[in-house]
Amino acid sequence: MSNKLISPSLKENLEQFLKKKKKADLLTTYFFYLEKKFNIKPVVFGREKKIYQSESELIEKLEHDGKIWRETEIKIQFGQPSVNTETRRIYICPFTGKVFGDNTHPNPQDAIYDWVANCPENNETDNGMKVKRFFISEDPEVIKNYIQKAKEPITKKVYSSALTGKLFNSKKAVIDDFRSNQLKSLSLIEVPSQNRFKIEDTFMAFIEKYLGETEIENFVEAMSTFKEFKPYVDQWLEEAS
Numbered sequence: 722m723s724n725k726l727i728s729p730s731l732k733e734n735l736e737q738f739l740k741k742k743k744k745a746d747l748l749t750t751y752f753f754y755l756e757k758k759f760n761i762k763p764v765v766f767g768r769e770k771k772i773y774q775s776e777s778e779l780i781e782k783l784e785h786d787g788k789i790w791r792e793t794e795i796k797i798q799f800g801q802p803s804v805n806t807e808t809r810r811i812y813i814c815p816f817t818g819k820v821f822g823d824n825t826h827p828n829p830q831d832a833i834y835d836w837v838a839n840c841p842e843n844n845e846t847d848n849g850m851k852v853k854r855f856f857i858s859e860d861p862e863v864i865k866n867y868i869q870k871a872k873e874p875i876t877k878k879v880y881s882s883a884l885t886g887k888l889f890n891s892k893k894a895v896i897d898d899f900r901s902n903q904l905k906s907l908s909l910i911e912v913p914s915q916n917r918f919k920i921e922d923t924f925m926a927f928i929e930k931y932l933g934e935t936e937i938e939n940f941v942e943a944m945s946t947f948k949e950f951k952p953y954v955d956q957w958l959e960e961a962s
Contacts, residue, residue: 725943726758726939726940726943727754727943727944727947731754731757731758732947732949734753734757735750735753735754735757735944735950736949738750738753739950739953745953746957746960747937747941747957747960747961749910750953751937751940752908752909752910752912752913753908753909753910754940755909755931756908756909756910761774761775761909762774762775762776762906763775763906763907763908763909763911763912763924764776764779764904764905764906764907765904765905765906765907765915765918766779766903766904767903767904767905768884768903770917770918770919771918771919771920771921772907772912772915772918772919772920772921772924773921773924774921774923774924774927776900776904776906778923779904780896780899780900783883787883788883788884789882789883789884789895789896789899790880790881790882790883790889790892790895790896791880791881791883792878792879792880793856793878793879793880793881793888794876794877794878794879795813795815795818795856795863795876795877795879795888796814796815796816796817796818796874796875796876797818797820797866797867797874797875797876797877798817798818798819798820798874802825802868803819803820803821803822803825803826803867804820804822804825804864804867804868805822805824805825805868806868807824808822808823808824808825808864808867808868809823809824809859809864810822810823810829810857810858810859811823811829811857811858811863811864811867812829812830812832812833812855812856812857813833813855813856813857813858813888814833814836814837814840814843814855815854815855815856816837816840816842816843817840817842817874818874819833819836819840820867821833821836822867833855834853834855836855837851837852837853837854837855838851838853839851856881856886856888857886857887857888858879858887858888858889859887860887860888860889860890860894862889862890862891862894863879863888863889863890866890880892880894880895881895882895882898882899884899884903885898912928941954941957941958
């Protein structure tokens, strides 16, 4: 049974873990074992206040539900240099492609509000007032498009974050931003003590499955077959008695 439950590489991981945490209790060690055996990499998604089993599982789910990125089009208008190589954020009119840069205009956000409020091409209204809708992007690849020169405005396909509305040049850039700013990694050992966040249903089902009495007993039995782990097993059995 030990060979089936605890592979040589997993045994090595457990040895290193127990050397660092000499007084690790049974459940802490067992959660570490499950994390390594099943390659579990939990993440907290703050927007949903949920813990997911892995980053890839969460992103796949959000992509399937259309909740991480959206494809859209922007018009790129060229004229006076409103954007240059030092620009880090731009505000874009979706109707004309007019753009204001954070380093080329003293108040770019006020400027884009005024622009879309008076833009002749803006036919979107709410209670008789023009909707002040515009795009924001900090993606260097999107910003580069506005530095290039062209005689006529062009239309370009880009991607917006479904969470923040920011524009990016590619789906990968949206997902990279999501990983960096929306997720927090934690260990499986930390998951049970997280009372601020709900464990996602599929992940919870996995944990409950492997917290059964039989599964834990099988783990203890497998550990006891290695002489290196016998002192820890004896300690756990003593604590349980």
